[in-house]
Amino acid sequence: VYKDMSKERMMEIRRQYCNPMTMKVTYYKKPVYIHQGHMQWLWDVDGRRYLDLFAGVATVSVGHCHPKVTEAAEKQLRKLWHTTNIYVYSPLHEYTEKLAATLPDPLKVIYLTNSGSEANDMAMLMARLHTGNFDVITLRGSYHGGSPHTMGLTSNAAYKYPVASGLGCHNTMCPDVFAGPWGGSNCRDSPVQTIRDCSCPQGSCTANDKYIGQLNEVFATSVPSRIAAFFAEPIMGVGGAVQYPKNFLKDTYKLVRERGGVCIADEVQTGFGRTGSHFWGFQGHDVIPDMVTMAKGIANGFPMGAVVTTPEIAASFAKGVHFNTFGGNPVACAIASSVLDTMEEDGTQQISHDVGTYLLTELAKMRDKYEIIGDVRGKGLQIGVEMVKDKASRKPLPPAAMSEIFEDTKDMGVLIGKGGVYGQTFRIKPPMCITRDDADFFLAVFNQALHNYMEDHH
Numbered sequence: 444v445y446k447d448m449s450k451e452r453m454m455e456i457r458r459q460y461c462n463p464m465t466m467k468v469t470y471y472k473k474p475v476y477i478h479q480g481h482m483q484w485l486w487d488v489d490g491r492r493y494l495d496l497f498a499g500v501a502t503v504s505v506g507h508c509h510p511k512v513t514e515a516a517e518k519q520l521r522k523l524w525h526t527t528n529i530y531v532y533s534p535l536h537e538y539t540e541k542l543a544a545t546l547p548d549p550l551k552v553i554y555l556t557n558s559g560s561e562a563n564d565m566a567m568l569m570a571r572l573h574t575g576n577f578d579v580i581t582l583r584g585s586y587h588g589g590s591p592h593t594m595g596l597t598s599n600a601a602y603k604y605p606v607a608s609g610l611g612c613h614n615t616m617c618p619d620v621f622a623g624p625w626g627g628s629n630c631r632d633s634p635v636q637t638i639r640d641c642s643c644p645q646g647s648c649t650a651n652d653k654y655i656g657q658l659n660e661v662f663a664t665s666v667p668s669r670i671a672a673f674f675a676e677p678i679m680g681v682g683g684a685v686q687y688p689k690n691f692l693k694d695t696y697k698l699v700r701e702r703g704g705v706c707i708a709d710e711v712q713t714g715f716g717r718t719g720s721h722f723w724g725f726q727g728h729d730v731i732p733d734m735v736t737m738a739k740g741i742a743n744g745f746p747m748g749a750v751v752t753t754p755e756i757a758a759s760f761a762k763g764v765h766f767n768t769f770g771g772n773p774v775a776c777a778i779a780s781s782v783l784d785t786m787e788e789d790g791t792q793q794i795s796h797d798v799g800t801y802l803l804t805e806l807a808k809m810r811d812k813y814e815i816i817g818d819v820r821g822k823g824l825q826i827g828v829e830m831v832k833d834k835a836s837r838k839p840l841p842p843a844a845m846s847e848i849f850e851d852t853k854d855m856g857v858l859i860g861k862g863g864v865y866g867q868t869f870r871i872k873p874p875m876c877i878t879r880d881d882a883d884f885f886l887a888v889f890n891q892a893l894h895n896y897m898e899d900h901h
């Protein structure tokens with residue numbers, strides 16, 4: 444037992460002094476009082492250990508308090524914390540050169556921010572300035588941030604306030620082949636594909652055609668003939684690890700560019716090797732965006748974000764002065780730089796691929812066993828398990844049932860996440876240092892939680 448503040452005192456302070464949302468969002472009925480983290484593990488104040496398969500929503504990329512990253516942070520903290528980037532210092536340059544090397548041409552110009560919302564805000568501004576157009580399109584069910592501008596990109600009512608946030612923002616139907624109206628069993632049976640490998644011959648996926656039809660309807664009904672941008676994650680995160688039909692992003696990028704818009708990949712969750720087969724999620728879709736936004740895993744949980752774009756777009760943005768006090772500060776850069784080194788040294792992308800594929804394969808077997816698992820999908824360590832009332836209806840498993848399985852899984856020592864517009868999808872996005880043994884432990888725990896639920900309710 445550790446000498447942290449007592450649980451009762453923390454709750455008292457929370458009630459009195461903290462943002463009231465923190466009371467709502469304890470995530471669990473019986474909250475987890477976290478004391479310490481190491482790699483894929485978290486310990487609570489009572490000394491109980493949890494396998495963390497959520498990692499602060501894909502934020503802890505190489506492991507909690509990873510020794511190499513901690514050492515790099517400590518070293519930098521003793522040297523220089525902050526100067527604002529009006530001065531020239533080494534960590535920023537070491538980092539930007541390394542980050543640029545991970546991206547294909549012409550994505551080479553980097554702007555450092557402090558969060559994902561800030562990065563998406565900036566990308567939207569740059570798109571509007573560069574194109575001279577205003578309208579932006581995102582997918583229904585997506586999450587791109589909570590700032591007044593990005594709230595307009597986000598299409599999930601839970602995160603919306605009744606303010607004029609979405610001026611010029613439009614949503615097209617999410618090409619969800621499981622819960623959406625189109626897409627068949629062919630689309631579902633390949634859980635380890637980034638692009639669902641429906642067996643339709645190239646260019647003849649009828650589900651894709653219909654979702655693209657929806658986009659065309661947005662063009663025809665909601666936006667002027669020219670648009671500023673299209674934002675999408677390569678695999679939806681908060682929206683529940685939704686994967687799109689083959690060619691959806693490719694076709695969409697073409698249509699958006701034809702209308703003068705730029706294409707933006709939000710890699711806040713899918714970047715940095717999380718999808719296993721590629722370092723960047725967009726690479727699994729055979730597209731090159733005009734801008735990539737990133738945060739979360741970029742600095743293993745230290746506040747940081749970035750926008751990477753082309754020299755051409757950067758030139759349009761250079762017409763005004765952009766200033767960001769903390770963006771690219773030496774500590775964040777030293778940490779992010781050591782995160783990239785650590786990813787290479789620890790082989791995190793390979794782990795993501797190997798353990799992720801194993802998890803997906805085993806979860807797909809569980810899907811066939813349990814009536815309430817509707818869909819298992821994702822790629823690498825960006826995994827979603829969509830829960831349903833029954834396989835025939837595909838209706839979302841109600842929140843109370845989700846919560847029961849979720850709480851039980853936690854009580855047996857594993858932390859996972861929830862997502863999807865109806866909170867119907869369990870999300871698995873662990874630090875990319877987990878092992879096959881950890882995966883087996885989770886599978887046993889999850890299987891037990893499902894078994895307990897089925898025994899109690901069916």
Ligand code: PMP
Binds near residue numbers: 680710
């Ligand atoms: N984009 C995506 C895909 C996200 O998942 C999030 C955070 N959940 C954001 C943007 C916003 O990032 P932040 O919370 O750092 O502002």
